[in-house]
Amino acid sequence: MSVDTKQPAYTLVFDPSSNGQTYSATDFQKSLEKGSDEEKIVTMKAILATMLEGNPLPELLMHIIRFVMPSKNKQLKKLIYFYWEIVPKLDEDGKLRHEMILVCNAIQHDLQHPNEYIRGNTLRFLTKLRESELLEQMVPSVLACLDYRHAYVRKYAILAVFSIYKVSSHLLPDAKEIISTFLAAETDPICKRNAFLALSELDREGALTYLEANITNIEGLDPLLQASFVEFIRTDATHTPSLKSQYIELLLELLSSATSDEVIFETALALTVLTSNQSILVATVTKLVDLAVRVSDNNVKLIVLDRIQDINASNPGSLEELTVDILRVLNAEDLDVRSKALDISMSLVTSRNVEDVLQLLKKEVQTTVNNKDNDKSMEYRTLLIKTIRTVAIKFGEMAGNVVSLLLDFISDLNSVAASGVIVFIKEVMEKYPQLRESLLNNLLLKLDDLKSAKAYRGALWILGEYAETEHEIQDCWKHIRTSVGEVPILQSEKSKLNKNKEGEEDEEKELTQKQGGPIILPDGTYATESAFGANEQKEVSEDEEEDKRPPIRRFVLSGDFYTASILASTIIKLVLRFEKLSKNAGIINALKAEGLLILVSIIRVGQSSLVKKPIDEDSTERLLSAIAILMDETNPNEKSSERELLELAFLQATKESFKSQIAASKRINKKISTKSLGENAELIEKPIIFRQLVGEDSNIVQKDSIQEDLELAIKGNAARSNTHSVTSMLKKIVPLTGFSDPVYAEVYITNNQFDVVLDVLLVNQTKETLKNLHIQFATIGDLKIIENPPRVNVVPHGFHRVTVTVKVSSADTGVVFGNIIYDGGHGQDARYVILNDVHIDIMDYIKPSKTDADNFRSMWNRFEWENKISVKCDLPSLPNYLDELVKGTNMNVLTNLESLNDNSRFLSCNLYAKSSFGEEALANVCVERDVETKSIVGTVRIRSKGQGLALSLGDRVAMIAKESKAFKLARV
Incomplete structure (x- = not known):
């Protein structure tokens, strides 16, 4: 890949001084002079970390040349080449420093060293050099390494040739011929890959000639070389559209015959960049799906699925026939992978494949129901329920089948998933009135199996709003009556308790009579019964008895009186609607009387000691209000205006509110779909490009999305840098001291992703030189100072600039404080200037x-x-x-x-x-x-x-x- 080589890129080195200990240049010099190789290794790591922090340490150059460079220790030699990368090689006038002559001699010796590791490490260092005066002396030794017996040396030697030519072409004017000759004679796959990458950068015609010579045997080449071929084809096709059709045919052949996962992935991405043909995209995405199913690494699965999602976003409607194939990725155990696969599939579902998708999702839900012990299966089941809801809302003709499917599993779902099913049924009933009768009947059949109080409250709301005929209202009332159980609740429960106590006393008498001797177990041994076993059986029987209770009775006795208040509203809605539909006074009075009995019995049992939690004031008020409304219904002097207000509150307002909520969600979804369509739509005035009429010198170049992503990752968003105006930068300058202090200090704060850089400006406002001036910082919160800057001398009215890095480990309020210290006059103590606190902005x-x-x-x-x-x-x-x-x-x-x-x-x-x-x-x-x-x-x-x-x-x-x-x- 073509990467901008003008900007220097340094090797990252781990900082061993985790305790924040700092060393001066004198300490480093002493350690290099007298230390052993192991001590020098530790010192070199500390020197590299210090230099990468922004302190160049120029006074250490001769000490490293004298005491480190002659060492034969391989680890030390590797560190010294890291040092040569970052050390300033030019003086203030821009000329090469005299000490670098000694460095050049050492590098030439290492290029001729008999150890292939040292040679290869030296050649790798040369690829990072940007000084042509240094590289000029290395050219003969680098060329000699091209013929070295070991491939480790040759693979870096060819990259060194390429790097030298990029820095200064006059140093190696025949670099193209050298690389072509090397590529023709080389047998090692890594060396051939490096050589081809270099040739494709320098000589497009030579790389194309080599590609044509190996087209017939491209399936048998090494995967590394195949991947480099794919990269060359992708970049060359975007610049030469006349060859695009041939390149696409070649990539399709390679995609069908490749066995390496890396080659399949790169070839598929190249094809998606070069063409938007539907048949080619389908074949490409099919290979990517096979790759996602086959690979065991979840990170790779997520990366492949992300690419499939990008392909679908840029080519809407092209991958609809692969909806079911993408769902094969659901065999993964990771929930993130499954969620990503479901998201992609839901964007591809159409009326033609919706039945197959729902059938597959039904099987997945069944597998999660069978696997009840796994916590992940519960989360996965909830995710599947959400997906099925999304499909059914999108395709109304499938809503009836989906509701019956979900209701079959509702007893095995947890509270969140069951509530989601009820919410989905509410939406379907509102959007599709023709399905209300069948859905209401199915819901009534499954309500007895509901264990979630939250889901049951939603079901009660549905009964109160969508039971619209006399027969439906009576069916709903029958369910409520059976769900409440025997009334009054308090008296019936007390009678059950009395019967249970009498039965327990009889059982205890039988046990005392039986416990006259030991029990003989099946294996012939003796044992005695334990009281713990009897207690455990008693607790299990109580739990089973509680589960056998009807739903409303179970919720009330467990202390859930919010459900009881919803029940009161449902009863009022059913009574009011039945009064509008029927003139049968006998049935109406019976409904009111039965409703009053249910509500009064709930209040009485809530005030007793039989429930786990006593009834709260809000629920009591709601139930009493419902009782008052039902009692007022029997008043013959009731005004028509009161009646209309009551019907408005209970029969119209809640349904209208739900309608507006659905309409608002529909508008939001429409905005989202319109936005995505606008991003992928092509403008009417976009020019049409005829491939046959485009010449070789045409300026029309296709966009390479992969290359754009790579440059964005390397360079960052260049557009953002233009947004930083002078005024916005001034807002981040914080004064640390006052203008009357001997040292004025201010800091410019730069926030990166995981650290904060404090760029501190120090100004000596006195007429004396401030000696050993240094600044010390400390932190409060989850902040850590990487290293305090070294001591310096500042001349009168002089400026000094230091940079301090603060690591941030959490979005917590952090404070940086400190002081400036410098030596006092002759015989005086050190002087201090206290700094203002710097608050790190968590935003x-x-x-x-x-x-x-x-x-x-x-x-x-x-x-x-x-x-x-x-x-x-x-x-x-x-x-x-x-x-x-x-x-x-x-x-x-x-x-x-x-x-x-x-x-x-x-x-x-x-x-x-x-x-x-x-x-x-x-x-x-x-x-x-x-x-x-x-x-x-x-x-x-x-x-x-x-x-x-x-x-x-x-x-x-x-x-x-x-x-x-x-x-x-x-x-x-």
Whole structure:
């Protein structure tokens, strides 16, 4: 690949001084003079780390030449070549330093060394040299290494020839011929690969000639050379469109015959760059799917699936026939791989393959149900349920079959998955009215198997809203009646307890009569019964009896009275709707009387000692309100306006709210699909390129997406650098001392992904030279100073600049503090200048992210650290406060807020963000605007896995409220 070789790239070296200990140049010199080879190795590592921190240490050059360069230790020799990479080789005038003559002689000796490792290591160093004056003397020795017997030397020698020619072509004017001759005579696959890469960079015609000579035997070549051929074909085809069709045929042959996973992957990517033909893309993605299924490494699977997703995004509609094939990747055990495969398949589902996809997903759900002991299978089952819901919502004709499929498994699902199924049924009933009757009947058949209270509450809401005929209402009422069980609940449960106590007393009498002697076991040994076994059997029987209870009765006795309050609303809805449909006063009165009996019995049992938790005040109020409404229904003097208001509240408002919610989600999905379509659509005025009419000298060059990604990874986003204006840079300058201090200091803070670079400017404001001036930093929080800068002498009114790197390990509030120290006058102590604190802004490490509602709830319950902040600010409206909150915390709003406007009085929403270190932050905002004071009051609750992130975000939220109250000067 063509990489910009003008910028130097240094080898990374591990810093052994983890304790932060620093050494001066004098310490390094002493250690190099008197130390053994092992001590010199440690010293050289410390020197390299210090130089990479920004201190060049020029005074060590002669000591390293004298005491390190003559050593024969291989590890030390490797380190010294790292040193030659980064040491300044030119003086202040830009001329080669005189000491480098000695270095050149040593390098030439190593190029002729009998040990192939030393030769190869030296040649590898030459590929990183950019000084032509040094390379000029090495050319004869490098050429001699091309004929060396060992392939380790030859593979680096050919790269050295290529590098020397790139630095200065006049040093090796015949480099193309040398590489071509070497390639024709070479037998080692790695050497041939390196030579071909060099030839393709320098001589396109020569590389093309070599490729044509090996086309017939391309299937039998080494995979390394095949991969280099594929790379050359991809880059050459984008610049010479006339050969593209031939290149595509060659790549298809190689794709069908290749056995190496690397070659298959590279060939497939090259084909997707060169063509958008559907048949070729299908064949390419089929190979990629086979690769993802065959390879055992989950990281490789994810990479391959990412590429398939990119191909589908850039060529929408081309891979629909591979939907079921991509689902073969579900045989992997990793949940991330399965999730990625399902996401890709869902984007490819059409009406032609939806039945096959649902059949396959049904089998997958069945396997997870059979494997009940595995926790991962529960997560996978939840993921499959979500996917099936997505398919059914997208294709309404399959909704009926999908609902029956999901209801078959609903008893084996956990609470989250079962609730998801109920939510899906609600959406289907609202979107497809023709399916309501059959879905309602299926739901009534499966409700007795529901174990999740949350899912059952959703089912009760469905019964209350979508039972629209007399027969349906009566069926729903029968289910409620059987689900409550025998009423009154309190008396029936007491009678059961009395019967159970009498039975237990009889059993105890029988046990005491039987325990006259030991028991003979089947193997002939004696044993006595233990009381523990009897207690265990008793507990198991109690659990079994509790599971046998009908659902509503089970929930009420376990203390879940929120379900009882939902039941009260459902009863009122059924009674009101039946009154509108039927004139049979006998049935209506019976429904009201039975409903009153159920609600009163729930309140009475909730106030007794039979339940695990007593009934709460809110549920009691809801149930009493329902009882009052049912009692008021019997009042003959009821006004028609009261009746209309009651029907509006119970029969119309909730359904209208649900309709608006579905419409809003539909609009959001439409925006997302429109956005993705706009990204992939081609403009009308885009020019049409006829391949037959394009000449060889045409300037029309196809975009190479792989090369663009590589350059972006190497160089970074160059566009971002243009956005850093002078004003934005000045905002990051923090004064460390005052103008009246003897030393003025200011710092420019640069935030990288996992570290903070402090660029400190020191100014000597005195008329004396400050000797041994150095700056010492310390930290509070999850920060670590890599190394404090060395001591220096600063002349009067002189400037000195130092760079300090601070490692960051979490998105926590961090503080850097320290002082400046320099020697005092003759016989005086050292003098200090205390620095201002530098606060590290955690917002540089927090990024807005997205997650679904189920995942948000599970994380909210799982995270243990919560920070609750009381909010009171004077912003004009709730949307203004939300905008300031999102801007100040870098969090993303998860709640749909289409109905929010400047006149809204209440705001409740969820926020979510992730840090660069993988930490997740959740926030729940509940605020309102006071009518009298017009100020915004409420609370913001923040939850995270660690304490630091919750506290840091809480400080940001409190700061936003304070800034809104700050006095602003309107006019001078």
